[in-house]
Amino acid sequence: MARAVNDKSRLLAEEALTKYRIELLVKGTVLIAPQTLFTDDDLARVDQLQTEIPEEEVREGDAGDSHSVFVKRVRVDLPGRPPSNAHGTAPAQIIELLERKHRRLTLKKILGGWSDYVIRRCQIHRMPTGSFVGIHLDAESDPDFEYAVIVQLTREFEGGEFVIYPSAYEQYVFRPPFGSVLVTTCRNRHEVKPVHAGERRSLVYFCSKRSGANRRIIESSTS
Numbered sequence: 001m002a003r004a005v006n007d008k009s010r011l012l013a014e015e016a017l018t019k020y021r022i023e024l025l026v027k028g029t030v031l032i033a034p035q036t037l038f039t040d041d042d043l044a045r046v047d048q049l050q051t052e053i054p055e056e057e058v059r060e061g062d063a064g065d066s067h068s069v070f071v072k073r074v075r076v077d078l079p080g081r082p083p084s085n086a087h088g089t090a091p092a093q094i095i096e097l098l099e100r101k102h103r104r105l106t107l108k109k110i111l112g113g114w115s116d117y118v119i120r121r122c123q124i125h126r127m128p129t130g131s132f133v134g135i136h137l138d139a140e141s142d143p144d145f146e147y148a149v150i151v152q153l154t155r156e157f158e159g160g161e162f163v164i165y166p167s168a169y170e171q172y173v174f175r176p177p178f179g180s181v182l183v184t185t186c187r188n189r190h191e192v193k194p195v196h197a198g199e200r201r202s203l204v205y206f207c208s209k210r211s212g213a214n215r216r217i218i219e220s221s222t223s
């Protein structure tokens with residue numbers, strides 16, 4: 001009997017992952033329910049580890065876009081170089097947590113495809129009141145980015161909606177709850193609206209099937 005119940009819950013879980021995969025294929029974005037990819041313990045661990053990572057204020061994105069956000073680097077992906085972890089033990093511990101087998105397999109079922117995904121870039125975004133991330137395209141940072149995975153680490157904030165623009169005529173607005181995971185293709189423009197109260201923190205990682213050097217070409221300012 002216990003086995004039948006287990007089999008049934010496993011089937012329901014598989015069915016939910018299939019639904020997520022189809023939604024991601026059709027819409028380019030899907031919101032994964034809390035507890036699917038990260039437990040509350042995982043989230044608490046990440047949020048504790050991020051306190052050990054130094055932060056930098058970012059005002060301009062890779063494509064000259066305007067931001068106001070504090071970024072803690074976990075894994076960097078510089079043009080012409082393969083991805084590498086930021087210095088210190090906390091970044092390596094966060095990557096280890098992200099790459100645990102169960103989580104990797106679950107995410108792969110949502111992203112689809114046959115080969116494994118690698119994490120090319122990973123960072124924490126700390127957005128106190130007044131912060132925002134202007135409209136940009138993730139693929140401009142690295143043409144091999146396929147999916148952005150955004151994990152919500154906080155509940156106490158207002159504003160900070162994630163808005164995706166699949167075309168000039170469409171927009172999807174997300175207010176991802178604590179512990180949820182937004183997965184979106186890196187080929188859609190998007191932004192994070194200003195935070196009106198509290199502090200929004202998220203962990204963002206970019207997945208790709210390619211593990212080599214970043215093939216982004218930096219245009220020379222003199223040419």
Ligand SMILES: [Fe+2]
Pocket residue numbers: 136137138148190
């Ligand atoms: Fe982005």
